[in-house]
Amino acid sequence: MAxxxxxxxEKALEVKDFQFTYNGTTEPSLKEISMPIAKNSIxxxxxxxxxxxxxxxxxxxxxxDLYPGNRYEGLIEFKGRNILEPKEDxxxxxxxxxxxxxxxxxxxxxxYDNVAYGLRLQGxxxxxxxxxxxxxxxxxxxxxxxVSSRLKHDANGLSGGQQQRLCIARAIAVExxxxxxxxxxxxxxPISTQGIExxxxxxxxxxxxxxxxxxxxQAARVSDYTGFMYLGxxxxxxxxxxxxxxxxxxxxxxxxxxxxx
Amino acid sequence: MSNIIDKVFEHSTRIIAFSVLLIVAWxxxxxxxxxxxxxxxxxxxxxxxxxxxxxxxxxxALPAIMGSVISTFLAMxxxxxxxIGVAIFLSEIAPEKLKSPxxxxxxxxxxxxxxxxxxxxxxxxxxxxxxxxxxxxxxxxTAGIVLAIMILPFMAAVTRDAMDTTPDILxxxxxxxxxxxxxxxxxxxxxxxxxxxxxxxILALGRAIGETMAVTFVxxxxxxxxxxxTAPATSIPVTLANxxxxxxxxxxxSSLFELSFILLLISFTIISIAKxxxxxKTRRA
Ligand SMILES: Nc1ncnc2c1ncn2[C@@H]1O[C@H](COP(=O)(O)OP(=O)(O)O)[C@@H](O)[C@H]1O
Ligand SMILES: [Mg+2]
Numbered sequence: 139m140a141x142x143x144x145x146x147x148e149k150a151l152e153v154k155d156f157q158f159t160y161n162g163t164t165e166p167s168l169k170e171i172s173m174p175i176a177k178n179s180i181x182x183x184x185x186x187x188x189x190x191x192x193x194x195x196x197x198x199x200x201x202x203d204l205y206p207g208n209r210y211e212g213l214i215e216f217k218g219r220n221i222l223e224p225k226e227d228x229x230x231x232x233x234x235x236x237x238x239x240x241x242x243x244x245x246x247x248x249x250y251d252n253v254a255y256g257l258r259l260q261g262x263x264x265x266x267x268x269x270x271x272x273x274x275x276x277x278x279x280x281x282x283x284x285v286s287s288r289l290k291h292d293a294n295g296l297s298g299g300q301q302q303r304l305c306i307a308r309a310i311a312v313e314x315x316x317x318x319x320x321x322x323x324x325x326x327x328p329i330s331t332q333g334i335e336x337x338x339x340x341x342x343x344x345x346x347x348x349x350x351x352x353x354x355x356q357a358a359r360v361s362d363y364t365g366f367m368y369l370g371x372x373x374x375x376x377x378x379x380x381x382x383x384x385x386x387x388x389x390x391x392x393x394x395x396x397x398x399x
Numbered sequence: 400m401s402n403i404i405d406k407v408f409e410h411s412t413r414i415i416a417f418s419v420l421l422i423v424a425w426x427x428x429x430x431x432x433x434x435x436x437x438x439x440x441x442x443x444x445x446x447x448x449x450x451x452x453x454x455x456x457x458x459x460a461l462p463a464i465m466g467s468v469i470s471t472f473l474a475m476x477x478x479x480x481x482x483i484g485v486a487i488f489l490s491e492i493a494p495e496k497l498k499s500p501x502x503x504x505x506x507x508x509x510x511x512x513x514x515x516x517x518x519x520x521x522x523x524x525x526x527x528x529x530x531x532x533x534x535x536x537x538x539x540x541t542a543g544i545v546l547a548i549m550i551l552p553f554m555a556a557v558t559r560d561a562m563d564t565t566p567d568i569l570x571x572x573x574x575x576x577x578x579x580x581x582x583x584x585x586x587x588x589x590x591x592x593x594x595x596x597x598x599x600x601i602l603a604l605g606r607a608i609g610e611t612m613a614v615t616f617v618x619x620x621x622x623x624x625x626x627x628x629t630a631p632a633t634s635i636p637v638t639l640a641n642x643x644x645x646x647x648x649x650x651x652x653s654s655l656f657e658l659s660f661i662l663l664l665i666s667f668t669i670i671s672i673a674k675x676x677x678x679x680k681t682r683r684a
């Protein structure tokens with residue numbers, strides 16, 4: 139029923155017959171989802187509010203495990219294994235698959251300590267190695283110039299856009315292979331949004347990216363592939379230009395032409 | 400018509416609010432006035448002198464002040480770590496099903512009148528201390544333990560509330576970087592809730608230092624500074640509770656008032672620090 143293209147790229151992740159059911163509900167919130175996630179590319183997930191974009195995104199780093207009673211079925215393959223297996227080491231998984239949230243989430247500590255946080259969790263204590271990697275991450279997140287003179291200051295003193303870039307720096311400092319973005323610009327002004335979008339595009343050289351957005355223009359601007367979701371199902375996955383110009387599914391067409399949403 | 404009711408309501412609530420302020424000012428004035436005799440007789444020596452001898456008309460408050468400070472300090476040393484542990488358990492570790500029943504029991508414990516802690520301390524705790532350390536079993540240590548048990552539920556409940564204000568998204572961000580539950584507790588939740596936690600500790604401290612009924616039975620009312628925390632001692636509220644009925648001279652009476660004035664100043668300072676400095680932020684949240 140759904141139209142899922144085959145991607146020519148190497149795959150970072152592969153979702154197969156995936157179902158997800160929240161604790162206390164009988165109806166699965168995600169139904170029979172199968173999709174490839176291309177390596178070193180940006181895959182956008184679009185669809186009306188409540189269609190399951192966040193739920194799908196949070197399955198890739200098993201965030202749902204933080205709350206009891208949620209149920210996964212099917213497969214999500216990552217580096218040759220199914221990460222939905224109960225024996226999966228979640229600490230290790232989350233250092234490989236990082237996440238950026240809807241709102242900036244600077245920790246109550248200094249700018250430096252925020253970026254060093256994930257590195258320290260991995261047991262890196264060497265001062266000069268920490269310094270180097272913090273600086274590199276801040277540079278890659280295009281915020282080094284703004285904060286280099288005040289690394290010891292409280293991160294909560296930064297603006298929203300700066301905080302979001304700090305969160306990106308914090309996530310890339312541990313050198314993940316995949317980055318998950320959940321509407322990363324929904325709390326930001328247009329200028330900061332532009333900055334984040336530019337940054338996301340630059341990042342795909344090093345990581346594979348999945349970005350959830352309710353903003354179709356954003357998906358069109360940044361992504362290589364776009365998946366359209368509706369009522370817990372993936373309706374269509376295609377090359378971004380093709381999906382927006384010549385959608386294969388009627389639902390996709392209706393959504394992108396604004397007939398509902 | 401409804402306009403008039405509003406006006407009446409507005410004015411009467413304002414009068415009530417101001418009368419609270421007036422009562423505070425009134426209590427301060429009464430305590431201060433009644434302390435004047437003692438202040439004139441002893442000056443600053445009242446606070447530094449260790450001899451409290453009513454029959455000689457000699458009043459030095461240091462043993463009582465020290466007793467209050469040390470028993471409260473002991474109580475805090477014992478209660479703070481346990482309260483933080485209980486709060487962490489309730490806010491992060493306990494399964495959802497247990498959170499509410501345990502939380503409610505702790506809030507109920509916090510509502511037990513302090514005289515009951517005092518009686519329980521006298522009949523069940525004093526013998527234990529006596530068996531372990533010898534002596535009478537009453538004194539600073541026993542008082543400290545009873546105070547610790549008394550303030551623990553309040554401290555744990557408020558600390559849990561402070562920890563619960565940590566936004567989920569902040570905790571999730573730390574988990575998303577590969578943090579364990581323990582990492583998230585120590586690096587995110589405790590720093591985030593720090594002001595609220597310290598504020599609640601200080602409020603508990605304020606309550607412990609002024610506590611009378613829980614410690615009256617187990618302290619001893621002996622005006623002596625002893626190196627042994629197991630020896631009988633006294634504290635400001637214990638002295639007040641035991642001696643007002645015996646105050647047969649003006650100066651004795653006035654000295655007790657000065658003691659209470661000192662206690663009021665200490666409590667006021669502590670609670671102001673907690674409320675205006677530490678609890679300012681959590682209020683907003
Ligand atoms: N914690 C939860 N428990 C139960 N149902 C949830 C929970 N979170 C989300 N849902 C439901 O799952 C569906 C998908 O939600 P979500 O993934 O947040 O959608 P989107 O991100 O596309 O707006 C919605 O119907 C929502 O009501
Ligand atoms: Mg969402």
